[in-house]
Amino acid sequence: MSKDLKIAFLASRARMAQAALAELSAAYGQSTPQEADVIVALGGDGFMLSTLHETQPLDRPVYGMNRGTVGFLMNEYSADGLMARLTAAEEAQINPLRMKARRATGETIEALAINEVSLLRAGPQAAKLRIHVDGKLRMQELVCDGALLCTPAGSTAYNYSAHGPILPIGADVLAMTAVAAFRPRRWRGALLNKSSNVIFEVVDPDHRPVMADADSVSVNNVTHVEISSAQDVTHRILFDPGHGLEERLLREQFV
Incomplete structure (x- = not known):
């Protein structure tokens, strides 16, 4: 993924998510989902699911950062080094x-x-x-x-x-x-x-x-x-290296 990315930040209504939206869009700019190379979802797993559904026709990868509760589909939140994280992210493709x-x-x-x-x-x-x-x-x-x-x-x-x-x-x-x-x-x-x-x-x-x-x-x-x-529909989810879905599924079984 290019280091010069256009990012669309989307956030849930939660106060933490809205604060993150303001911080990140000020630091990295804000594009529309249609213009963006990648979509960053700020919230919990429920917001991540709704984001994947709403943006599915755009065929853009979605990178979640946890500003909610569970966050199984999300990466840890940090405002620093986001471009580098997105460039290094691993993509998982899933069919609904x-x-x-x-x-x-x-x-x-x-x-x-x-x-x-x-x-x-x-x-x-x-x-x-x-x-x-x-x-x-x-x-x-x-x-x-x-x-x-x-x-x-x-x-x-x-x-x-x-x-x-x-x-x-x-x-x-x-x-x-x-x-x-x-x-x-x-x-x-x-x-x-x-x-x-x-x-x-x-x-x-x-x-x-x-x-x-x-x-x-x-x-x-x-x-x-x-x-x-629905094998004709593919959702693209981005994870930090070493913290993808495969690793998370394994970790859940050895808690």
Whole structure:
């Protein structure tokens, strides 16, 4: 990457992020995302995800600096030496998931998810889900609080909290994980090929309503959710050398 970079600084509304935006844009200048060579996102992981989604059509690499809480997708914040850090940064390329969620009304909502697509019960009763993989019925009935399908990049997020596996960033697999599975009791989930097409069918949606969520795009009263890897879409994320996604995923497993 060139040492003479045009940078677009984007920041969340948090006070720390706004202060960083003022400091960095004064020091390095400010370009629009359309003009920039690289986009620098200032905030937490949630802001990083929204930045990746919003700037995806521009095909610009995004370098995050943590001005939020978790910061798994972010680099450490420093106002010094940013040009050198951007020039030396390592790029990780990830494909999101594509969700097609059909409501009881027949309306279909599409969204992309960098981390995971999750289905969650939306009422007092547990959800009942039927699972198809590549056109074949794999589970007649999963009774649970929910279920999710995640990418390797998202495997340390909600998936890990639900006791799902951490996936190496280069692995061509997706993880399917149940949330509080009741039947089959304590079902451990499944690892699927990245090219798999998954359909969650909601059983008895009138009495057991379910919502679907793709990186905070929420769809209520779903009856049918189809998920596949959007291999035609690539997000480019920059990390400081030695602190990329592969290293972070390994580190999480040896804490």
